[in-house]
Amino acid sequence: MNDADGLQVERCVACHKDSPRVTAVEQAKLLSAIPGWAVVREGDVARLRRVFPFGAYRQALAFTQRVGEIADVEDHHPVVLTEARRVTVTWWTHAIGGLHRNDFIMSAKTGTVFEEVVAGERETGKSR
Amino acid sequence: MNDADGLQVERCVACHKDSPRVTAVEQAKLLSAIPGWAVVREGDVARLRRVFPFGAYRQALAFTQRVGEIADVEDHHPVVLTEARRVTVTWWTHAIGGLHRNDFIMSAKTGTVFEEVVAGERETGKSR
Numbered sequence: 001m002n003d004a005d006g007l008q009v010e011r012c013v014a015c016h017k018d019s020p021r022v023t024a025v026e027q028a029k030l031l032s033a034i035p036g037w038a039v040v041r042e043g044d045v046a047r048l049r050r051v052f053p054f055g056a057y058r059q060a061l062a063f064t065q066r067v068g069e070i071a072d073v074e075d076h077h078p079v080v081l082t083e084a085r086r087v088t089v090t091w092w093t094h095a096i097g098g099l100h101r102n103d104f105i106m107s108a109k110t111g112t113v114f115e116e117v118v119a120g121e122r123e124t125g126k127s128r
Numbered sequence: 129m130n131d132a133d134g135l136q137v138e139r140c141v142a143c144h145k146d147s148p149r150v151t152a153v154e155q156a157k158l159l160s161a162i163p164g165w166a167v168v169r170e171g172d173v174a175r176l177r178r179v180f181p182f183g184a185y186r187q188a189l190a191f192t193q194r195v196g197e198i199a200d201v202e203d204h205h206p207v208v209l210t211e212a213r214r215v216t217v218t219w220w221t222h223a224i225g226g227l228h229r230n231d232f233i234m235s236a237k238t239g240t241v242f243e244e245v246v247a248g249e250r251e252t253g254k255s256r
Contacts, residue, residue, distance in 0.1 A: 057196070057199070057200055057205055058196075058200055061193065061196035061197075061200070064192060064193075064196070064208075064210065065189065065192075065193050068185070068186075068189035068192070068210065069189075071185070072185055072186055072189070077185055077211070077212040079209065079210070079211050080192075080209070080210045081207065081208070081209050081210075082192065082196065082207070082208045082209075082210065083205070083207050084205040
């Protein structure tokens, strides 16, 4: 499957402490498929993080809600920081203390949700 | 108005950079009306913070959503950190770089939202 096209339609697999972290080579390849995301290290744990800007708080809140919904579907939960005009989303896999392919899948899905929320807002704006 | 009873039904007033911070005496009195909240200092700015625990992610997400809705009604926006089983809410007034009575009002309202979300969950649980 082509990562750039396909990552966002993949499903998460169940994870346990022996699940594989992505290798450095896989990480570089997967990162190129999720523009805007960066690997950040906190307390020795690699995580994927992206800041999403919004023109209005209700958009930021709608985004947070939809990210939460896709998270619950996959039973894989990010940390989401919701502020007045931006939302910061962080994905990593607690069970392995680092990054699993699941995290890249969820980051890709999160990017799609962002595009949908912003497009939805444009649509709403037009109809007014 | 009795702070313990009335804070949560007060409305926020419009704030500008010359609006008054709460005094130390007011702060102590107002804090006693919002159990669970603590004053934290970050970069010289006092803020009100409380961590809300949840048994399930969908509860945490519902809480985040409802806190966002009351924030938008009052046009006063917190920072909300949504994790798998807990939500951390932080209120302060950017315009004055500290705490305004508005922040205590919003903290009281946030506490009520928490009680409602938890009570709603119990109700849902019963009906299953």
